[in-house]
Structures are given as structure tokens and as C-alpha cells.
Amino acid sequence: MSHTIAPLNPPYRLLMAPGPVNADPRVLQAMSKPTVGQFDPYMFKVMGEVQEMLRTIFKTENKQTMVVDGTSRSAIEAAFVSVLAPGDPVLVCCAGRFGLLLKEIAERCGADVHAIEKPWGEVFSIEEITQAIESVKPKLVATVHGDTSTTMRQPLEGLGEICHRNGALLYTDSTASLLGNDLRADEWGLDIVTTGMQKCFGGPSGMAPITVSDRAVAVMEQRKSIEAGVADSQEEISGSRIHSNYFDLPQIFDYWGPRHLNHHTEATHMLYAVHEASRLVVEEGIDAVIERHWLNGAAMAAAVQGMGLSLYGDQANRMNDVIGVKIPASADDVAVRGQLLGDFGVEIASSFGPLKGTIWRIGVMGANARKDAVLTAAAALGSVLERQGVAVSTEKGIEAALAVYGA
Amino acid sequence: MSHTIAPLNPPYRLLMAPGPVNADPRVLQAMSKPTVGQFDPYMFKVMGEVQEMLRTIFKTENKQTMVVDGTSRSAIEAAFVSVLAPGDPVLVCCAGRFGLLLKEIAERCGADVHAIEKPWGEVFSIEEITQAIESVKPKLVATVHGDTSTTMRQPLEGLGEICHRNGALLYTDSTASLLGNDLRADEWGLDIVTTGMQKCFGGPSGMAPITVSDRAVAVMEQRKSIEAGVADSQEEISGSRIHSNYFDLPQIFDYWGPRHLNHHTEATHMLYAVHEASRLVVEEGIDAVIERHWLNGAAMAAAVQGMGLSLYGDQANRMNDVIGVKIPASADDVAVRGQLLGDFGVEIASSFGPLKGTIWRIGVMGANARKDAVLTAAAALGSVLERQGVAVSTEKGIEAALAVYGA
Numbered sequence: 079m080s081h082t083i084a085p086l087n088p089p090y091r092l093l094m095a096p097g098p099v100n101a102d103p104r105v106l107q108a109m110s111k112p113t114v115g116q117f118d119p120y121m122f123k124v125m126g127e128v129q130e131m132l133r134t135i136f137k138t139e140n141k142q143t144m145v146v147d148g149t150s151r152s153a154i155e156a157a158f159v160s161v162l163a164p165g166d167p168v169l170v171c172c173a174g175r176f177g178l179l180l181k182e183i184a185e186r187c188g189a190d191v192h193a194i195e196k197p198w199g200e201v202f203s204i205e206e207i208t209q210a211i212e213s214v215k216p217k218l219v220a221t222v223h224g225d226t227s228t229t230m231r232q233p234l235e236g237l238g239e240i241c242h243r244n245g246a247l248l249y250t251d252s253t254a255s256l257l258g259n260d261l262r263a264d265e266w267g268l269d270i271v272t273t274g275m276q277k278c279f280g281g282p283s284g285m286a287p288i289t290v291s292d293r294a295v296a297v298m299e300q301r302k303s304i305e306a307g308v309a310d311s312q313e314e315i316s317g318s319r320i321h322s323n324y325f326d327l328p329q330i331f332d333y334w335g336p337r338h339l340n341h342h343t344e345a346t347h348m349l350y351a352v353h354e355a356s357r358l359v360v361e362e363g364i365d366a367v368i369e370r371h372w373l374n375g376a377a378m379a380a381a382v383q384g385m386g387l388s389l390y391g392d393q394a395n396r397m398n399d400v401i402g403v404k405i406p407a408s409a410d411d412v413a414v415r416g417q418l419l420g421d422f423g424v425e426i427a428s429s430f431g432p433l434k435g436t437i438w439r440i441g442v443m444g445a446n447a448r449k450d451a452v453l454t455a456a457a458a459l460g461s462v463l464e465r466q467g468v469a470v471s472t473e474k475g476i477e478a479a480l481a482v483y484g485a
Numbered sequence: 486m487s488h489t490i491a492p493l494n495p496p497y498r499l500l501m502a503p504g505p506v507n508a509d510p511r512v513l514q515a516m517s518k519p520t521v522g523q524f525d526p527y528m529f530k531v532m533g534e535v536q537e538m539l540r541t542i543f544k545t546e547n548k549q550t551m552v553v554d555g556t557s558r559s560a561i562e563a564a565f566v567s568v569l570a571p572g573d574p575v576l577v578c579c580a581g582r583f584g585l586l587l588k589e590i591a592e593r594c595g596a597d598v599h600a601i602e603k604p605w606g607e608v609f610s611i612e613e614i615t616q617a618i619e620s621v622k623p624k625l626v627a628t629v630h631g632d633t634s635t636t637m638r639q640p641l642e643g644l645g646e647i648c649h650r651n652g653a654l655l656y657t658d659s660t661a662s663l664l665g666n667d668l669r670a671d672e673w674g675l676d677i678v679t680t681g682m683q684k685c686f687g688g689p690s691g692m693a694p695i696t697v698s699d700r701a702v703a704v705m706e707q708r709k710s711i712e713a714g715v716a717d718s719q720e721e722i723s724g725s726r727i728h729s730n731y732f733d734l735p736q737i738f739d740y741w742g743p744r745h746l747n748h749h750t751e752a753t754h755m756l757y758a759v760h761e762a763s764r765l766v767v768e769e770g771i772d773a774v775i776e777r778h779w780l781n782g783a784a785m786a787a788a789v790q791g792m793g794l795s796l797y798g799d800q801a802n803r804m805n806d807v808i809g810v811k812i813p814a815s816a817d818d819v820a821v822r823g824q825l826l827g828d829f830g831v832e833i834a835s836s837f838g839p840l841k842g843t844i845w846r847i848g849v850m851g852a853n854a855r856k857d858a859v860l861t862a863a864a865a866l867g868s869v870l871e872r873q874g875v876a877v878s879t880e881k882g883i884e885a886a887l888a889v890y891g892a
Contacts, residue, residue, distance in 0.1 A: 079541045083534050083764050086757055088519045089527055098520055098750055106517035109754060112495045113507045113689065115832045120496055127490050134486045147691060148555045148731065149749040155731045175714030182712055183730045227714065276750060282520065284554060284691060284752025305589055307582030307634065307837050321728065323590045324555065324562045340837070342556040343505055343683060345691025347516060348755065350493055357490050425522045430714050430747070 091419070094455045095427035096226040096254055096400045096441035098276035098283050101351070103445075105281050108354035109347045116344050124353055125334060125344070131356035132287050135256070135364060136271055138263035142290040144334045145352055146325070147345045150253040150274030153286030155183050156325035157249055157270045160298045161218050164188030164321075169216040169246070171207060171232065174198050174225035175430045176251060184220065187321065192216065198228045198432055199391040199402075204236050211244050217297075218247045223271075224255025227430050229402035229439060231259055231395050238267015247294050253277060257359060258371035258399030258443060269294040278371055278399055280444030281355035285348045290327065302328040308340050372398040374447040377482040378440055381456035384478025385463075385470040390437045399447065401440040402429075409468045411435050417465070422458035449483055498826070501862045502834035503633040503661055503807045503848035505683035505690050508758070510852075512688050515761035516754045523751050531760055532741060532751070538763035539694050542663070542771060543678055545670035549697040551741045552759055553732070554752045557660040557681030560693030562590050563732035564656055564677045567705040568625050571595030571728075576623040576653070578614060578639065581605050581632035582837045583658060591627065594728065599623065605635045605839055606798040606809075611643050618651050624704075625654045630678075631662025634837050636809035636846060638666055638802050645674015654701050660684060664766060665778035665806030665850060676701040685778055685806055687851030688762035692755045697734065709735040715747050779805040781854040784889040785847055788863035791885025792870075792877040797844045806854065808847040809836075816875045818842050824872070829865035856890055 093099045114120050125144070132143045146153040158180075162168055168189045170181045173196035184191045192214045196202055211219060219241050224231050234250060241248040247269040252261055256271070257278035263271050269291040275281035290298070303316035305323070320326045324342065332339040359367050375398040379389060382403050390402030405411050411428055415438075418424045427439045440459075442452060456479055460472025500506045521527045532551075539550045553560040565587075569575055575596045577588045580603035591598045599621045603609055618626060626648050631638050641657060648655040654676040659668055663678070664685035670678050676698040682688035697705070710723035712730070727733045731749070739746040766774050782805040786796060789810050797809030812818050818835055822845075825831045834846045847866075849859060863886055867879025 079537065079767060083538060083760075083767065085764065086515050086518050086531065086760055088521050088531075089525075090519060091521050091525065093520060093522055095522055098523060098753060100520045101754065103517075106754065108493050109516050110510075110513035111493050112497060113500060113505055114495050114498050115500050115502055116505060116690075118496075118498065118826070118832070124493065124495075130486065131490060148559065149752060151749055152555065152731050155729065159729075178714040179712060179730070186726055186728050186730050186733075188728070274750070276753075282752065282754040283523075283750045284755050305586060307585040319593055321593050321595070322562065322566075323586070323593050324559050324732075326593075342558055343681070343690045345556060345689065345755070346505060346683075347508065347513065347689040347758070348691050348752070351754070353490075353493055357492065360486060360490065419522075419525070425525070 090423055092424045092446065092451060092455060094440050094442070094446060094451065095425045096277065096439050097443060099441060099443045099446045101282045102280040102355065102358065104358060105351050105354045109351045111350055113346050117338060122338065124349060128349065128353050128356060129334065131360050132289065134360055135356060136263045136289040137261065137265065138289050140263065140289045140291055142295050142331050144288065144330065146286040146288055146330065147342055148286055149283050150272070150286050151179065153272035153288040154180065154251055156327055157272055157288065158183050158187050159322045159325045160320050160327040161247060161294065162187045162189040163301065165190055167192065167214055167216045168218045168220060169194065169210055169214045170220045171202050173200055173202065173228065173230065174222065175227035176222045176225045180220045180222065180251065199230060201230050201232045201395045204233065207237060208240050211240060211246060215244060216246050218249055220249045223250045223252040223261060224259060224397040226254040226400055226439065227433065229391055229397055229400045231255060231397045233395070234266050234268065242267060247297065254400065255397055257367050259397055260368055263289055275352060275355060277443045279355050280358065281351045285345065285352050287352070299328050304329065304339065371442065371447045374442045374449065374452050375399050375401060377479040378442050378452045378456060380482045381452065381475040381479035385460050385472055385475030387470060399441060399443045401442065403438045403440065405436055405438055406468055409463060409466060414462055414466060417462045418458055422462070424455050424458045426459065453479060497830055499831045499853065499858060499862060501847050501853060501858065502832045503684065503846050504850060506848060506850045506853045508689045509687040509762065509765065511765060512758050512761045515757045518757055520753050524745060529745065531756060535756065535760050535763060536741065538767050539696065541767055542763060543670045543696040544668065544672065545696050547670065547696045547698055549702050549738050551695065551737065553693040553695055553737065554749055555693055556690050557679070557693050558586065560679035560695040561587065561658055563734055564679055564695065565590050565594050566729045566732050567727050567734040568654060568701065569594045569596040570708065572597055574599065574621055574623045575625045575627060576601070576617055576621045577627045578609050580607055580609065580635065580637065581629065582634035583629045583632045587627045587629065587658065606637060608637050608639045608802045611640065614644060615647050618647060618653060622651060623653050625656055627656045630657045630659040630668060631666060631804040633661040633807055633846065634840065636798055636804055636807040638662060638804045640802070641673050641675065649674060654704065661807065662804055664774050666804055667775055670696055682759060682762060684850045686762050686766065688758045692752065692759050694759070706735050711736065711746065778849065778854045781849045781856065781859050782806050782808060784859045784886040785849050785863060787889045788859065788882040788886035792867050792879055792882030794877060806848060806850045808849065810845045810847065812843055812845055813875055816870060816873060821869055821873060824869045825865055829869070831862050831865045833866065860886060
């Protein structure tokens with residue numbers, strides 16, 4: 079190389095897009111604690127505590143609760159490839175980009191994919207899903223709890239029982255919804271739930287918590303096979319393997335379980351981040367964290383409406399932590415977001431596919447689900463719009479937000 | 486949860502197993518810099534600088550040089566699943582646990598796997614591999630540059646040309662060898678090289694650098710397909726997809742390329758770690774880093790021999806950064822390693838499979854490839870052995886190590 083690279087010096091940003099959001103400084107600090115070996119007794123203690131806290135967070139008693147070492151979608155793929163053998167029928171509920179992602183991942187697993195679709199911005203009724211289950215008789219029903227592309231939250235209560243009655247497992251992707259919205263894995267009969275760290279969890283991207291019910295574990299273990307290099311006997315090596323080594327959940331269970339059988343080398347410092355982020359939310363209380371997301375999301379929704387913008391989508395089924403805003407015809411999307419980031423250091427996002435350039439998505443997530451972040455981001459957005467000649471009133475927006483906070 | 490989890494407070498360890506080793510404190514500090522959004526201009530700058538530095542480190546001009554968001558084996562699987570369609574012939578060179586891992590990953594891809602084997606502790610001659618290539622005519626030849634399970638380094642020089650002449654791509658796993666041993670991707674004709682951060686790189690586990698030649702990119706792009714949720718047109722969605730979304734390298738290339746097409750959400754703070762770890766090795770100089778591993782590895786080898794232990798395996802082909810030591814019959818492996826960790830805070834490892842309990846592996850890697858780490862670890866090992874009644878002389882071991890340092 080002919081030149082020198084300077085040390086990192088990131089600009090300060092207030093990240094109000096729907097993730098990644100600013101990792102909590104306490105979580106970042108925990109990441110820089112000293113490294114321990116992957117079979118150190120202290121490492122096992124940290125892993126055990128992470129499992130215990132994640133159970134509390136997912137509201138589950140599932141033994142198999144841990145993290146997959148990768149970004150959010152790594153756990154989705156781990157769930158699918160571990161459940162679905164080629165040809166297995168799967169029902170995917172698609173009403174946004176992340177529903178399409180589930181469909182795509184299932185297709186890449188070679189599954190027999192049946193998708194039901196809704197226009198982006200809508201959700202499925204339990205009846206609609208039930209009908210499809212009865213017709214497809216799938217091995218797995220795949221849903222997105224909160225599809226950030228549309229800001230919608232899919233109701234799931236009652237679906238587990240229907241799936242089980244029809245011999246199906248129920249999967250939900252809660253990457254963008256967990257801890258911002260009510261989710262009860264055991265009570266709702268969710269067999270597999272996956273999430274990420276960089277949204278309501280207030281951590282960095284790169285680890286994907288997952289919980290798996292005993293019912294789903296039993297399905298996965300039908301294709302369990304241990305790596306030849308670490309297996310104790312030939313019997314542990316199966317001919318009918320899961321079609322991925324990295325995402326083979328039964329092997330990951332063994333790595334996290336009492337056998338601590340070597341698989342990957344756990345990402346120690348990311349695990350530290352998961353430990354601290356989990357600790358902070360457990361300390362605050364899961365329901366208090368959800369309530370905080372609800373309150374700050376409501377304040378942000380009031381702010382944008384108050385200033386004269388329109389909310390996007392069915393507000394009864396909106397995620398607490400992501401606000402969809404219709405981009406006014408008089409506003410230039412790219413210019414608005416550019417000035418907001420460049421001059422105010424505030425990031426918001428547009429969306430994907432049919433919603434690209436038509437809505438803004440404002441995330442109120444994790445450490446940024448707090449009053450000052452909501453008010454400063456709303457004031458900044460209002461100022462930029464006013465400067466660009468869009469007819470809004472920042473003053474009224476802030477007033478409306480403050481009213482939500484009861485001030 | 487009925488009890489409170491205390492904040493992290495890891496014990497101090499000197500990690501002299503073959504990885505993970507202690508992450509350099511400067512790298513850990515870089516991880517706690519503020520988060521930026523995944524499409525922030527600053528993020529693109531960091532990604533670009535990482536690519537540039539990784540090219541220097543891999544000694545390549547390959548455009549497609551970046552990280553896969555996962556532990557070391559994630560990049561192996563990404564390489565294999567992106568190159569190998571079901572039924573494609575692959576030749577795997579197996580002489581240790583990590584050769585077996587390559588075989589297993591290829592099998593899980595549904596490839597037509599042909600393995601040549603050597604007893605653990607030996608390496609293949611280029612002639613032996615050539616013969617197998619000419620007979621199998623594989624699409625991919627898979628090798629392990631440094632198999633930590635055996636401490637052996639596989640010579641690769643000249644193999645690229647032979648592969649290309651026979652229409653094969655050449656892959657090598659340099660997880661444990663890169664930066665500790667000479668590796669020249671372009672000069673040696675290596676089409677795909679993957680590695681990890683937690684060994685000679687001196688970083689944390691959880692990111693997997695990879696470089697891919699134009700020849701290999703062309704093969705992968707035959708099955709390129711963009712996610713429906715972000716594709717610009719139907720034409721971008723192929724029917725013949727790579728059998729993984731997460732590990733679909735052509736999509737990862739688009740995420741890292743000028744189009745910055747959304748795929749995963751880059752693990753920002755792990756990327757910061759890769760940036761700083763890369764910056765430190767580029768600043769020191771790649772060859773100087775390799776030389777440092779050689780020198781400190783030689784000192785550790787001298788120390789264990791000097792104290793009266795025997796080295797394991799063919800020393801002409803030993804990795805610079807991992808020392809294999811035969812466990813003396815009079816020593817209790819588990820007790821020795823337990824006391825070393827418990828009383829001295831020093832971690833060394835045994836191995837896997839046929840070498841489990843028969844050799845110790847001492848890593849001299851990354852930030853721990855330095856004189857004081859070598860001397861203190863050797864002194865601690867000698868002390869523990871003496872206390873356990875094994876006939877060794879710590880004094881002579883230290884003397885021999887100091888002689889290597891020219892003191």
C-alpha cells in the first residue's frame with residue numbers, strides 16, 4: 079500500500095433509521111473486556127448467563143436458547159436449513175421485504191415453498207393463515223413478527239396452537255420487533271424465534287439470538303451429525319446431514335450444551351455485547367422496555383403528524399418502534415435525508431421495493447427509544463423540511479410529542 | 486429471572502492455545518467507537534479501507550476482498566456453497582481436523598467429494614495433489630494452509646498453476662496460518678483464501694476475511710440471483726440460485742461494491758475491529774509480522790525442547806505460530822492444563838481426534854507473538870510440570886528460548 083490509513087474516528091450520528099441504531103455505550107464498553115479462551119470456565123459462565131437472560135427476554139423456558147454467530151438473517155437461515163430438508167413443504171406469509179426474504183431462504187433450502195401474499199402495509203388475519211395451513215399442510219409456517227420494510231406487526235397470538243394441531247412448527251422473525259413489542263414465545267406457541275442485536279436490543283449488529291422449542295429440536299435432531307474431526311464414534315456421523323455446517327443447529331446446541339463440543343469459535347467479544355445488552359434489558363424489565371418503545375414511538379408518531387405529515391399504514395398493527403411516514407409530494411427524499419444526515423447528524427431511512435422513495439421509516443429503538451432522541455430527531459426533520467419549502471410546522475410537531483410525554 | 490446477573494469481569498488470561506488469543510487492546514478499543522449507519526458515507530470509507538488493507542495482507546490485487554460476517558468457518562462455507570453446485574466434483578486434501586472440516590462442508594453442499602488423505606502430522610507433496618487433480622478433474626481443489634490440529638503447514642507454491650491448467654479453482658483455508666506464515670494469494674495462484682481474526686491477526690473471533698480471484702468470481706456469478714425485496718427487476722432474480730442466502734458471495738460482493746445493495750446489516754463494531762487489526766499489521770509490515778511469528782515460534786519451540794520435552798511432527802513443515810509438543814507419559818494432560826490455567830492464568834490446548842491427549846499445542850499468535858508472552862508461558866509450563874513430578878528443566882528451557890532471541 080502506498081499510503082497510510084488513519085485510525086477510526088467515526089462521526090457522531092443519531093441513528094433513527096430502523097437499525098442499526100447507536101449501540102448503548104455500556105454495551106460498547108463491555109465489548110472491550112479481556113478475551114478468554116472458548117473453553118474457559120468463565121466463558122461457560124458467560125454463555126450460561128446469556129442463555130438464561132435470553133430465555134427471560136423471549137419469554138420462554140426453551141432449553142435451546144442461545145445466539146448464532148452472524149447477523150440477524152444468519153439465525154433465520156440456521157432455523158430453516160435445520161428444519162427443512164429438500165422437498166419439505168413450508169408456508170411463508172409475505173407482506174413485505176422480510177417476508178420475501180423468508181420465502182427466498184426457504185427456496186434456497188430446496189423446500190417446497192407455498193407463499194401467501196398481502197399488499198405491503200397490511201397484515202394477515204389468523205383465519206387467512208389457518209386456511210392456508212389446512213390446505214398446504216406445511217412442516218413449517220414462517221412469519222415475520224415485525225416487517226420493518228412496511229412498519230407492520232403481524233398478530234401471532236393463537237397461531238401456535240393452530241400450527242401444532244396441523245402438525246406444523248411455527249417460526250417467527252422478530253429481528254426488528256423483539257423488545258419493542260410484546261412477544262411471548264411459550265404462551266403463543268412459537269417454536270422458533272430469531273432476532274438481532276442492532277434494533278430494540280441496543281447492541282451492535284453481528285449476533286443473532288434464537289430460541290427453539292423441544293418440538294422443533296426433535297425435528298432438527300433427526301438429521302443430527304457430528305463433525306468427523308470431533309466425533310467420539312462413527313455412529314455420531316450421520317449420512318443424512320443438515321445442508322450446512324455453519325448453521326447446523328444440533329451441533330450449535332452441543333457447543334452450548336454440557337458437552338461443549340467444538341464447532342465454531344464463539345465470537346467472544348460479541349458475546350460480551352449480548353451479555354451486557356441482555357443484562358441491561360433484564361434489569362430494566364422486559365415489559366418496561368416494551369412500554370418505553372411504545373411511549374417513544376407514540377411520541378414520534380405524534381410529532382410527525384403534529385407537524386403536518388401523514389403516517390403510513392394501518393396504525394392498529396403498527397410496530398411500536400418504527401414509524402412509517404408518507405413522503406410529501408413537495409419533498410425530495412434524497413435531499414431531505416442527505417441534509418438531515420449531513421447537517422444534523424440524524425439518520426432516518428426510506429424503504430425498499432414498492433415503498434422505496436414513498437415512505438420514510440423512523441426507528442425509535444434500543445438506547446434511542448428515549449425522549450431527547452425523539453425530540454431532537456423530530457426537530458431536525460421539521461427544520462430540514464421547512465428549509466426545503468415543505469409546508470410543515472416543527473413547533474406543532476414538538477408540541478404534539480411533548481403532549482404524549484404528558485409535559 | 487429470580488436473581489441478578491453481575492456485569493462482566495473476565496479473569497486475566499494469557500492465551501497461548503492456537504486461538505482465540507488475547508485480542509490486541511488497541512483493537513478492543515477501536516470496537517467501542519460510536520456506531521454509524523450501514524449506508525453512511527463514513528461506513529463506506531471504512532469498508533473501502535478494510536478491503537484495501539486486506540488486499541495487502543493477502544498479497545493480492547483481487548477486487549473481491551472483504552469479510553464474511555461470521556466466525557472463520559463461515560467464510561469457508563461461503564466459498565464452497567458459492568462455487569459448488571450439487572454434484573460438482575471437488576478434491577479435498579485431508580491431513581487433520583480442518584481438512585476433514587473442508588470435506589464435510591463440501592459434502593453438505595451436495596458436491597461430489599473426492600478426498601485424498603495423509604496421516605495427521607504429514608503434508609502432501611505437490612506431486613501427490615497433482616496426480617489426484619489429473620484423475621478427479623475437480624471444479625475446486627480444497628486445501629488447508631495451516632491445519633492447527635496437527636500444527637502442519639501445507640506447501641502450496643506452484644499448485645495454482647497446476648489447478649488452472651486442469652480447469653480447477655484452488656481454495657485454501659488460512660484461518661490459523663495467515664500473517665504467521667508466508668502466503669501469497671496472487672503469486673501462488675490461490676483463487677480463494679479465507680481466514681479468521683482471532684489468531685495471528687490479533688483480533689476477536691467473529692469476522693472472516695476472504696479474497697476471491699476474478700476466475701472464481703466468474704464461476705460464482707453463473708448462479709447470481711438478487712433478493713426479490715431489493716432487486717431492481719425480475720431479470721436480477723435467477724432460478725438457479727446458490728443454496729444459501731447468507732453465504733451467497735455474489736450478493737455480498739454487491740453489498741461491498743459501488744451498488745451497496747442491502748444484504749445483511751454489516752456487523753459495524755466487528756468491522757471496526759477488522760479495520761484496526763488490519764491497520765496495525767499493515768503499519769508493522771506484513772513480512773515483519775510473519776518474521777515476528779517465526780522468531781517467537783522458534784523461541785517457544787526451543788523452550789519446550791530445552792526443558793526436555795519433544796516436539797511433535799515434521800519440523801520442516803511446521804507452522805511458525807503453533808508448536809506441537811508430545812505429552813510425556815509421566816504427565817497428566819488435564820491436570821497440567823488445569824493447573825496452568827487455574828494458577829498461572831496461562832492457556833494451552835491439546836488437540837482433536839487421534840491427537841487428543843497425546844500432544845499439546847502452544848499458539849504464539851497475534852499480539853501474543855512476543856518475547857515476554859513466550860518466556861512467561863514457557864516458565865509457567867515448566868513450573869507446573871516440575872511440580873507434577875515430570876522430569877524437565879525450566880531453567881534450560883528459558884535459556885534455550887533466550888538464545889533464540891540472541892540474548
